[in-house]
Amino acid sequence: MRQFPRLKSPLAALGLCFLGWAAVASAAPVSHVDAEDVATTQPADLTTAKLENSIGTRCALGDGVPKDYSLAVQWFEKAAQHGYGKAQYNLGMQYYFGQGVTQNYSQAAYWWEKAAAQGIAAAQYNLGNQYFMGQGVPQDYAKAAAWWHKAAAQGNKDAQRNLMTLAQVSMERPVQAEQKLAVAQ
Numbered sequence: 001m002r003q004f005p006r007l008k009s010p011l012a013a014l015g016l017c018f019l020g021w022a023a024v025a026s027a028a029p030v031s032h033v034d035a036e037d038v039a040t041t042q043p044a045d046l047t048t049a050k051l052e053n054s055i056g057t058r059c060a061l062g063d064g065v066p067k068d069y070s071l072a073v074q075w076f077e078k079a080a081q082h083g084y085g086k087a088q089y090n091l092g093m094q095y096y097f098g099q100g101v102t103q104n105y106s107q108a109a110y111w112w113e114k115a116a117a118q119g120i121a122a123a124q125y126n127l128g129n130q131y132f133m134g135q136g137v138p139q140d141y142a143k144a145a146a147w148w149h150k151a152a153a154q155g156n157k158d159a160q161r162n163l164m165t166l167a168q169v170s171m172e173r174p175v176q177a178e179q180k181l182a183v184a185q
Helices: 010-027 043-061 069-081 085-097 105-117 121-133 141-153 157-184
Strands: none
Touching (some): 043 085, 085 105, 141 157
């Protein structure tokens, strides 16, 4: 009978389970591909990236393994390097909140911009927020609105709400300026 090597950690066992599942899942035909399920490289890299992102997510949530943000970041980085949008978004979240890494808004923006360019609506929304507030990027209302428009076009309700608020504020400013001018005269 064939002996399998002993695994040194529960995470290694989890990885092997995911690899087995990925082999089965990749055999099924794909009828619809979400924008979030796209890697910029080859299909084999996409399967690997999905697996890496899934392990990172489980580490971040403590789902079946002890919660470990540092380990989650390592898995997200691997998947993000394959160009996987969900992992790039997740890595941005880790940097934004300082989970497993030192909080760094610039790095969050860097990873969210990569994910946003692949059509990840949540990354587009978050990037818009960063431009609006000037967190990790220069404050730029036009860029904020542009990213919110992209997210809103995909049905992101928060982006739609931000755009409505921005439009109201933009309409109020000229009125306020006219009122101040009238009072000054």
